[in-house]
Amino acid sequence: MTSFLTHRAHVHDVRLPLHRRHSALRTCLTCFAPYGLRATYHHLTLSAAIPRRLEADPDALVRAVEELHEARGLWLARAEEYAARRRAEKRAGRRAVADPRPWWLRNWWEGPNRAWYEDPSRHPSLRLPEYVWRQNAILDGTDLPGCPACGDERPPVLNSTGHGWAELCRGCAWVLAPCPCGQRHPVVPETPFNWNGIWRRAHMSDEGKPNPHWPAIRGV
Numbered sequence: 001m002t003s004f005l006t007h008r009a010h011v012h013d014v015r016l017p018l019h020r021r022h023s024a025l026r027t028c029l030t031c032f033a034p035y036g037l038r039a040t041y042h043h044l045t046l047s048a049a050i051p052r053r054l055e056a057d058p059d060a061l062v063r064a065v066e067e068l069h070e071a072r073g074l075w076l077a078r079a080e081e082y083a084a085r086r087r088a089e090k091r092a093g094r095r096a097v098a099d100p101r102p103w104w105l106r107n108w109w110e111g112p113n114r115a116w117y118e119d120p121s122r123h124p125s126l127r128l129p130e131y132v133w134r135q136n137a138i139l140d141g142t143d144l145p146g147c148p149a150c151g152d153e154r155p156p157v158l159n160s161t162g163h164g165w166a167e168l169c170r171g172c173a174w175v176l177a178p179c180p181c182g183q184r185h186p187v188v189p190e191t192p193f194n195w196n197g198i199w200r201r202a203h204m205s206d207e208g209k210p211n212p213h214w215p216a217i218r219g220v
């Protein structure tokens with residue numbers, strides 16, 4: 001059994017204390033997190049409505065890990081297909097990785113989704129399986145309208161880089177047009193975040209609704 005499946009079983013295990021089940025969810029995220037570990041966790045707290053007080057709704061952890069598991073299944077199928085093709089290409093003497101790289105091999109610091117790593121409250125609002133489906137479809141050459149990550153079709157937000165402008169998706173801060181200098185610049189969070197606060201779900205209420213008094217929550 002892979003680590004992911006072992007820890008998924010721990011998230012489901014009602015005999016374990018809730019904090020153990022919660023840290024098992026985190027271990028699952030170290031294996032697979034399409035928005036990056038912190039942003040994927042932030043997304044799941046909203047989509048699965050994980051309350052600040054876990055006792056209020058222990059099933060929220062199960063909803064979260066199942067959303068992740070479903071997305072991972074879609075990714076695994078595609079990644080296995082890709083690995084098989086790569087093996088065949090290598091046997092045929094083609095060693096270089098095809099461009100564009102598949103979405104799961106992208107480096108966060110040079111990817112257009114860098115903002116999700118620098119400000120974990122900025123990520124697509126799509127359910128994870130929908131996001132993975134979208135990324136796989138684009139990899140297969142499907143032309144989808146709107147932001148490649150989240151499909152948002154609204155006009156972009158201009159983000160100053162000090163010497164130019166980058167165009168970011170209004171929905172998820174994906175870089176639609178980079179700074180003219182060609183470099184990827186860091187995205188400064190509008191509200192400074194604290195990972196420990198996100199992990200303890202300071203942005204959620206005790207019952208699992210977004211906390212209206214937490215400033216770093218946007219667009220949900």
Ligand SMILES: [Zn+2]
Nearest residue numbers: 147150169172
């Ligand atoms: Zn977007």
Ligand SMILES: [Zn+2]
Nearest residue numbers: 161179181183
């Ligand atoms: Zn620049």
